[in-house]
Amino acid sequence: MPVSVAEEKEKAKEKVLNAICNDVIEQIRPGAKEQAEVKALTELIIANLNSKAMEMGIDAHAISVGSTARNTWVSGEADIDIFIMFPEATSDQDLEAKGLALAKSVCDRYEERYASHPYIHAYFHFGDREYDVDLVPCFAVKDPSRLKSAVDRTPFHNEYVIRRLSGSGLEDEVRLLKRFLRCLGIYGSEQRRKGFSGYLCELLILKYRSFVSFLKHAAEWRYGERIDIEGHGKYRGDEPLIVIDPVDAKRNVAAAVSLYSFSRLIDAAREFLARPSHEFFQLKEPKPMSESEFRRIAKERGTAFVVVRFRAPEVVEDILFPQLSKAEVSVRKLIERNDFVVYRSGVTVDTDTDEAIMVFELLVWQLPAIKKHIGPPVTARRHAEKFKNKHSPPFIIEDGRYVVEVKRRYTDVVSLLKHELKHCSLGKHVSKAIEEGYEVSWIEETRFSTGIGLFFRDYFGYS
Amino acid sequence: MPVSVAEEKEKAKEKVLNAICNDVIEQIRPGAKEQAEVKALTELIIANLNSKAMEMGIDAHAISVGSTARNTWVSGEADIDIFIMFPEATSDQDLEAKGLALAKSVCDRYEERYASHPYIHAYFHFGDREYDVDLVPCFAVKDPSRLKSAVDRTPFHNEYVIRRLSGSGLEDEVRLLKRFLRCLGIYGSEQRRKGFSGYLCELLILKYRSFVSFLKHAAEWRYGERIDIEGHGKYRGDEPLIVIDPVDAKRNVAAAVSLYSFSRLIDAAREFLARPSHEFFQLKEPKPMSESEFRRIAKERGTAFVVVRFRAPEVVEDILFPQLSKAEVSVRKLIERNDFVVYRSGVTVDTDTDEAIMVFELLVWQLPAIKKHIGPPVTARRHAEKFKNKHSPPFIIEDGRYVVEVKRRYTDVVSLLKHELKHCSLGKHVSKAIEEGYEVSWIEETRFSTGIGLFFRDYFGYS
Numbered sequence: 052m053p054v055s056v057a058e059e060k061e062k063a064k065e066k067v068l069n070a071i072c073n074d075v076i077e078q079i080r081p082g083a084k085e086q087a088e089v090k091a092l093t094e095l096i097i098a099n100l101n102s103k104a105m106e107m108g109i110d111a112h113a114i115s116v117g118s119t120a121r122n123t124w125v126s127g128e129a130d131i132d133i134f135i136m137f138p139e140a141t142s143d144q145d146l147e148a149k150g151l152a153l154a155k156s157v158c159d160r161y162e163e164r165y166a167s168h169p170y171i172h173a174y175f176h177f178g179d180r181e182y183d184v185d186l187v188p189c190f191a192v193k194d195p196s197r198l199k200s201a202v203d204r205t206p207f208h209n210e211y212v213i214r215r216l217s218g219s220g221l222e223d224e225v226r227l228l229k230r231f232l233r234c235l236g237i238y239g240s241e242q243r244r245k246g247f248s249g250y251l252c253e254l255l256i257l258k259y260r261s262f263v264s265f266l267k268h269a270a271e272w273r274y275g276e277r278i279d280i281e282g283h284g285k286y287r288g289d290e291p292l293i294v295i296d297p298v299d300a301k302r303n304v305a306a307a308v309s310l311y312s313f314s315r316l317i318d319a320a321r322e323f324l325a326r327p328s329h330e331f332f333q334l335k336e337p338k339p340m341s342e343s344e345f346r347r348i349a350k351e352r353g354t355a356f357v358v359v360r361f362r363a364p365e366v367v368e369d370i371l372f373p374q375l376s377k378a379e380v381s382v383r384k385l386i387e388r389n390d391f392v393v394y395r396s397g398v399t400v401d402t403d404t405d406e407a408i409m410v411f412e413l414l415v416w417q418l419p420a421i422k423k424h425i426g427p428p429v430t431a432r433r434h435a436e437k438f439k440n441k442h443s444p445p446f447i448i449e450d451g452r453y454v455v456e457v458k459r460r461y462t463d464v465v466s467l468l469k470h471e472l473k474h475c476s477l478g479k480h481v482s483k484a485i486e487e488g489y490e491v492s493w494i495e496e497t498r499f500s501t502g503i504g505l506f507f508r509d510y511f512g513y514s
Numbered sequence: 515m516p517v518s519v520a521e522e523k524e525k526a527k528e529k530v531l532n533a534i535c536n537d538v539i540e541q542i543r544p545g546a547k548e549q550a551e552v553k554a555l556t557e558l559i560i561a562n563l564n565s566k567a568m569e570m571g572i573d574a575h576a577i578s579v580g581s582t583a584r585n586t587w588v589s590g591e592a593d594i595d596i597f598i599m600f601p602e603a604t605s606d607q608d609l610e611a612k613g614l615a616l617a618k619s620v621c622d623r624y625e626e627r628y629a630s631h632p633y634i635h636a637y638f639h640f641g642d643r644e645y646d647v648d649l650v651p652c653f654a655v656k657d658p659s660r661l662k663s664a665v666d667r668t669p670f671h672n673e674y675v676i677r678r679l680s681g682s683g684l685e686d687e688v689r690l691l692k693r694f695l696r697c698l699g700i701y702g703s704e705q706r707r708k709g710f711s712g713y714l715c716e717l718l719i720l721k722y723r724s725f726v727s728f729l730k731h732a733a734e735w736r737y738g739e740r741i742d743i744e745g746h747g748k749y750r751g752d753e754p755l756i757v758i759d760p761v762d763a764k765r766n767v768a769a770a771v772s773l774y775s776f777s778r779l780i781d782a783a784r785e786f787l788a789r790p791s792h793e794f795f796q797l798k799e800p801k802p803m804s805e806s807e808f809r810r811i812a813k814e815r816g817t818a819f820v821v822v823r824f825r826a827p828e829v830v831e832d833i834l835f836p837q838l839s840k841a842e843v844s845v846r847k848l849i850e851r852n853d854f855v856v857y858r859s860g861v862t863v864d865t866d867t868d869e870a871i872m873v874f875e876l877l878v879w880q881l882p883a884i885k886k887h888i889g890p891p892v893t894a895r896r897h898a899e900k901f902k903n904k905h906s907p908p909f910i911i912e913d914g915r916y917v918v919e920v921k922r923r924y925t926d927v928v929s930l931l932k933h934e935l936k937h938c939s940l941g942k943h944v945s946k947a948i949e950e951g952y953e954v955s956w957i958e959e960t961r962f963s964t965g966i967g968l969f970f971r972d973y974f975g976y977s
Contacts, residue, residue, distance in 0.1 A: 273893045274914070291914070310914045314892035318911065321895070353882030353925070390877070392853075394886070395912075414853070414885075415878050419816030422877075423857070429777035430736050432784070445975030448781065451737070451754070451773045462816070512908030 068263055068327045075332045076223045079230050081126040088178040089119050089129050096133055096175070096184065099157040104135075107156070109149050111137045111188075116209040118249050121216060123225040125233075131175075131184040134206060136191040139199065143168075146200075150188025158186070165367065167201040195298045207298040212253050227262040228252045230332050235319050236509075237312040242372040245309035247316070254280060254294055254304060266320040272313070339504025340511070348511060349494070354394055355416040357464050358497045359472065361489035363400050363407040364480035371400065371407070374478030379409055381475040382468065390422065391415050391464050397510055401502025407484065408502060410494075410510070416464045426453035465491055531726055531790045538795045539686045542693050544589040551641040552582050552592050559596055559638070559647060562620040567598075570619070572612050574600045574651075579672040581712050584679060586688040588696075594638075594647040597669060599654040602662065606631075609663075613651025621649070628830065630664040658761045670761040675716050690725040691715045693795050698782050699972075700775040705835040708772035710779070717743060717757055717767060729783040735776070802967025803974070811974060812957070817857055818879040820927050821960045822872040822935065824952035826863050827943035834863065834870070837941030842872055844938040845931065853885065854878050854927050860973055864965020870947065871965060873957075873973070879927045889916035928954055 081089070093115045100113035117132030118124035135153060137146050147169060154171035155161060161173035171186040190199040195207045216222060229252050232238035237246035247255075258280055259265035277284070277293045284295035286303050291313035296302040323331050349356060359382070364371060375398040383393050392415035399408050424442070427434035428451050435453060439446060442455040461467035468491040477485060490497065497503075544552070556578045563576035580595030581587035598616060600609050610632060617634040618624060624636035627648075634649040653662040658670045679685060692715050695701035700709035710718075721743055722728035740747070740756045747758035749766050754776035759765040786794050812819060822845070827834060838861040846856050855878035862871050887905070890897035891914050898916060902909060905918040924930035931954040940948060953960065960966075 271895065274891070311911055314911045314914045317892050318898075318909070318916075321898075352884045352919075354884065390855075392878075394882075394884075414882055415855075419857075419877055421815045421817065421857075428737070429780050432734065435781075435784075446781070447975055448774055448777045451777045453781075456815075512910060 064327065068324070071327050071329055071332075072227055072262060074329065075227060075230065079125045079226050079332075080223055081124065081129070084178075085126060085129070086122075089124075089131065089182075092175060092177045092182060092184075093119060093131055093133070096131070096157060096186075100133070100135060100153060100186075103156045104153055107149075107153060109153055110141075111135050111149070111153065114206060114209070116205050117185075120209055121212050121253065122222045123212075123216070123229070123249065123253055125226050125229055129182060131182055132205075133184060133186050134202070135186060135188045136206065137188060139190050139192050139197075141190060143199075146188050146190065154186035154188070158184075161186075166369075170202075195296075196301075204296075204299060204302075208250050208296075211297050212250070212257075215257050216253060221256050221260065224256045224260075224262045224265075225253050227332075228256060228265065231262070231319070231323075232316070234332055234334060235315055237315050240307035242307075242369040244312070245307055246312045247308060248304070251294060251304050251308075254278075254297070263324075266324055269317055269320040270324060272317050274310075274313075337505055338508065339501050340507045341504065342499040345494075345499065345504070345507050352412075355413045355464075356494035357411045357413065357416070357468065357491065358494050358503070359409040359411075359468060359489060359491050360406050360497065361481075361484050362487065363405050364484045366480050368400075370480065372398075374481045375400075375407055375409070378475065378477040378481045381477060382409060382411065382472065385471055385475050386411065386413075386464055386467065389461060389467050390418055390459075391467070395510070397506060399502055399506040401500050403501055406500070406502065407481070408506065410503075410506060411464070413464055418459060418462055420459055420462055421456050422459045424455050424457045425449075426455065428452050465493060527790065531787070534790050534792055534795075535690055535725060537792065538690060538693065542588045542689050542795075543686055544587065544592070547641075548589060548592070549585075552587075552594065552645075555638060555640045555645060555647075556582060556594055556596065559594070559620060559649075563596070563598060563616060563649075566619045567616055570612075570616060572616055573604075574598050574612070574616065577669060577672075579668050580648075583672055584675050584716065585685050586675075586679070586692070586712065586716060588689050588692055592645060594645055595668075596647060596649050597665070598649060598651045599669065600651060602653050602655050602660075604653060606662075609651050609653065617649035617651070621647075624649075633665075659764075667759075667762060667765075671713050671759075674760050675713070675720075678720050679716060684719050684723065687719045687723075687725045687728075688716050690795075691719060691728065694725070694782070694786075695779070697795055697797060698778055700778050703770035705770075705832040707775070708770055709775045710771060711767070714757060714767050714771075717741075717760070726787075729787055732780055732783040733787060735780050737773075737776075800968055801971065802964045803970045804967065805962040808957075808962065808967070808970050815875075818876045818927075819957035820874045820876065820879070820931065820954065821957050821966070822874075822931060822952060822954050823869050823960065824944075824947050825950065826868050826870040827947045829943050831863075833943065835861075837944045838863075838870055838872070841938065841940040841944045844940060845872060845874070845935065848934055848938050849874065849876075849927055849930065852924060852930050853881055853922075854930070858973070860969060862965055862969040864963055866964055869963070869965065870944070871969065873966075873969060874927070876927055881922060881925055883922055883925055884919045885922045887918050887920045888912075889918065891915050928956060 097113040097115060104111050113133050113135050116134050117130065119129050119131050135150050137150065151163065151169060151171060158171060158173035161171050163169055164172045168188065170188065173184045173186060175182045175184055187202055189202045189205065192198055192203050195204050198204055229238055229249065232247050237244060239246050240248035255265050256262070258278055259268055274291050275289065275293065279295040281295070281297045283300045285300045286293060286295055288303055290303060290306055290308065291310050292305040292308045293303050294305040296304045319331070379396055379398050383396055386393050391413060394412045394414045396409070396411045401408055426438040429435055429448060438453055447454040461470065472489065472491065473485060560576040560578060567574050576596050576598050579597050580593065582592050582594050598613050600613065614626065614632060614634060621634060621636035624634045626632055627635045631651065633651065636647045636649060638645045638647055650665055652665045652668065655661055655666050658667050661667060692701055692712065695710050695715070700707060702709050703711035718728055719725070721741055722731055737754050738752065738756065742758040744758070744760045746763045748763045749756060749758055751766055753766060753769055753771065754773050755768040755771045756766050757768040759767045782794070842859055842861050846859055849856050854876060857875045857877045859874045864871055889901040892898055892911060893914070901916055910917040924933065935952065935954065936948060
């Protein structure tokens with residue numbers, strides 16, 4: 052009977068799905084040794100911090116937060132997060148000065164980084180490997196509605212997730228989801244990715260109770276999908292995905308998820324459910340496209356590529372990438388205002404050379420020397436007279452308006468950008484970097500760096 | 515004092531204006547001999563028609579109408595219009611059969627033409643030259659609101675104008691206006707021109723009392739300008755110019771005046787008033803642009819020209835031209851739907867070769883081999899699945915939609931038109947003509963005929 056055949060098929064597929072998930076879990080779940088190491092290192096740093104605090108007369112205590120605290124990290128990717136909690140009454144200056152001094156006192160190798168407040172990013176060699184550890188000073192506020200700094204929310208997230216997730220057996224499901232998203236290039240809420248944060252992954256698994264169940268729901272998501280685990284949401288916004296923060300009813304945990312990340316997930320969820328495969332969990336080596344392969348593809352396409360290169364401003368990625376995106380949009384508009392046609396575009400940072408690179412693929416990159424300049428309606432006498440005084444005949448009349456033909460200033464995109472790029476609205480740091488010098492050229496005339504090769508690998512969808 | 519200097523200047527200009535107008539009037543007013551000849555020929559034909567009608571037992575009588583009846587024709591351009599009036603009760607069949615038979619009985623050389631009803635266009639050799647004479651059967655209706663045929667209104671127009679204009683001294687002003695408009699290429703309400711009819715010129719002079727006064731008003735016209743001499747207008751329409759028919763309150767005499775003709779007049783009125791010159795009244799020989807001159811201009815512009823040629827359908831111009839315009843718009847849309855960019859375009863009929871010619875000047879006439887095919891939003895699951903089944907990967911996601919890259923079918927405008935022209939909406943007769951064969955080519959590859967040379971002379975504003 053057809054129904055039972057379909058049922059059998061469905062069952063068989065579920066079996067495959069479960070087999071794959073179980074396989075992957077075995078690969079990505081940290082082993083006993085890794086778990087022990089992470090736990091030991093975390094406890095060691097916390098103990099050091101607390102005793103140093105005592106020594107230094109600082110009223111603060113350290114806690115473990117993030118994926119290592121919640122046992123949701125993927126093997127080999129443990130980033131240890133330790134928060135140094137100061138009393139709510141501490142001043143901003145004290146938090147910063149004392150917090151950083153205390154953090155530095157327990158590290159050998161570290162750098163100072165900056166989010167909303169400064170913090171310490173340290174490297175600890177421990178056991179067989181090196182661990183990245185963030186040491187973040189924050190205020191121990193009483194209530195997440197009374198934050199003094201953006202990071203103060205984290206301890207509440209930590210508490211919430213630990214209470215619901217720890218020992219529930221759902222940790223592995225979170226790991227599966229994180230790996231799945233990482234392979235899609237949409238794991239992480241930083242501006243470069245605009246994807247799904249670790250906390251968001253945990254909440255989604257808490258909601259749907261398994262990775263596969265989550266995918267089945269995500270496959271049906273519509274724009275503006277709303278998830279409110281605690282049923283207390285007061286958030287109104289028009290992001291593609293809205294996940295109300297269980298500890299803060301006015302916050303969307305998924306605010307950073309771009310339309311692209313949202314759509315990419317939905318697409319991948321359907322694909323994986325329809326044709327389950329281990330491939331969805333295999334991290335690919337970032338292999339740059341070779342220049343010859345690029346040339347072959349570009350020739351086949353028949354489009355032209357213009358590359359803009361300049362020294363990447365020395366700011367954190369979360370500031371740099373929004374500015375690069377803004378600059379990309381702004382330059383696209385400049386190009387299209389001048390009647391050329393952009394097919395696609397993108398930005399990247401070449402970490403080898405510290406260059407920011409904007410790439411514009413063009414359908415129309417050269418234009419004739421003339422263009423129409425459309426004037427006022429003939430009936431608007433005063434404007435008409437001004438227009439006729441300003442321009443030379445012949446005056447064509449089109450749709451009741453004067454039109455003159457004028458010389459087009461830039462007949463190709465490279466000359467346009469060489470002269471007009473600086474006048475685009477580019478964002479503060481990008482603008483400053485461009486002021487200091489930039490190169491605009493057809494791709495044939497520029498160095499095909501590794502960064503460009505990596506960019507095109509993703510660009511052509513061969514990632 | 516500056517005021518009186520300005521006044522002096524104004525007076526001097528008025529003097530120049532009047533001098534020019536008087537000069538021109540002397541040139542274009544028919545001399546006594548021409549007047550006598552036209553009068554004699556008209557009376558002769560009418561007498562012949564009336565006596566033939568008696569002979570043939572036809573209940574009809576002939577009258578003289580139009581510019582020769584009203585003494586508003588321009589010297590050398592006399593077209594004699596004679597209407598054969600049948601009783602209102604006559605059947606359409608009788609009007610046609612008897613009207614044409616009667617008309618033919620008084621002519622030697624003639625052809626049958628067709629407007630709303632058939633009529634006879636005859637040639638009479640008389641005095642020193644040949645005259646074109648229209649012999650038009652119509653119904654002698656009691657009231658212009660009870661027309662049986664479109665031409666029945668003419669005798670009422672005739673009566674109205676003769677009563678107001680004859681002997682008023684305004685006839686010369688009408689002639690000036692007609693010549694002015696003819697030199698601008700906007701005299702005549704036929705579809706090819708969409709300009710000002712003779713009757714409209716007469717009404718405008720009746721309204722404004724002189725050519726110069728008319729120009730002063732026209733220089734200030736706004737879109738939708740409304741003139742209602744009898745103050746009885748019931749017409750509602752959105753044409754640029756509305757002149758209520760004194761004999762039919764529901765009709766716009768200026769309905770045929772296109773936005774172009776309207777604007778062109780306003781512009782020329784201002785120009786003539788500002789810098790009066792005899793040039794405005796000098797008819798130019800239609801001198802075609804030479805191929806070498808065209809090539810020089812085209813090279814400077816950097817644009818490409820595509821020419822479509824086909825045998826002109828054998829229909830009257832008033833049917834042919836609207837269809838050609840429609841075809842032009844339709845082909846422009848086809849070109850732009852395929853992502854090429856039209857700069858300007860035009861149509862013409864080469865009367866030497868009986869060819870219809872469409873010309874498209876292009877800013878973008880070649881495109882790369884790829885194009886984006888934009889699919890459904892990722893969230894629209896059913897559509898998304900259909901789309902993915904139909905197309906091949908990679909699937910790019912842009913703005914939340916699937917996008918695939920497909921091969922562009924036509925990478926240049928000539929190949930596009932060669933293959934797709936027939937599928938445009940072209941109008942019945944043009945469509946049929948195109949079915950029978952057409953040529954599409956870059957202008958360099960086609961014969962640069964006189965018709966094309968004439969077209970480009972106007973096109974580049976060197977008329």
